[in-house]
Amino acid sequence: MSLTLTQFNELSQAEAQATLLTCCTSSQWAQQLASARPFKNVEALLNSSDAIWQQVQNNESDLLEAFDGHPQIGNVATLKQKYRNTQDSAAHEQSGANEADDAVLEALAKGNQDYLDKFGFIFIVFATGKSAQQMLDLLQARLPNDRNTELANAATEQNKITRLRIQKLLGQK
Structure with a gap:
């Protein structure tokens, strides 16, 4: 709409x-x-x-x-579809040129579950234009944080979205 x-x-x-x-x-x-x-x-x-x-x-x-309004990124098949579909994006989108590696997608799925288990809410990030590897890097960088830091990080990302x-x-x- x-x-x-x-x-x-x-x-x-x-x-x-x-x-x-x-x-x-x-x-x-x-x-x-x-x-x-x-x-x-x-x-x-x-x-x-x-x-x-x-x-x-x-x-x-x-x-x-x-945060509950976002789907959890945790299913490898769903991740494969999400990132492989970006190949059809406009030529100027850098992320569309990179095919997501299965190992990256599996690590992203595991990282998302680890994040949920640790913090009690899903990993929230402004994903537009980011490759699977970039998402994984961000997730791994944020996973060591404490819950209050992650609530603040997720709130900032939520506002961007x-x-x-x-x-x-x-x-x-």
Whole structure:
């Protein structure tokens, strides 16, 4: 679904919340951002989203609710499909030129499970444009962290994902 900013501003509160939940599954964030309408431009919407996310991320249950909206990357067959499908991407996308190695995909699947087991939530990263190897490197770099550090890291990555999804929703990307 793609909306203009005017269309988004004119949605009912419930419709706006439901629409925002497709960008981030934190009900608190969606409710507050929907209530902050109307927005004069997309930048104002993104700035409000950032400010609300800063408040919401102070509550761990709200963070976990947002993280739960992501599928866990842990199935090797799914990972193979995800990264092999990037071969069909536009020629300018560097990640599309690299085929994901089976060993990398298996390590990524294991790392994702290790992360979930250690922290109690899935590995959240802004994956756009990243190869399987880059994702694995990021995962391995973050795995030694403590839970509070990872909650903060995941919250930052969640916000990047949310911003991109809002922009796509409004036909900006």
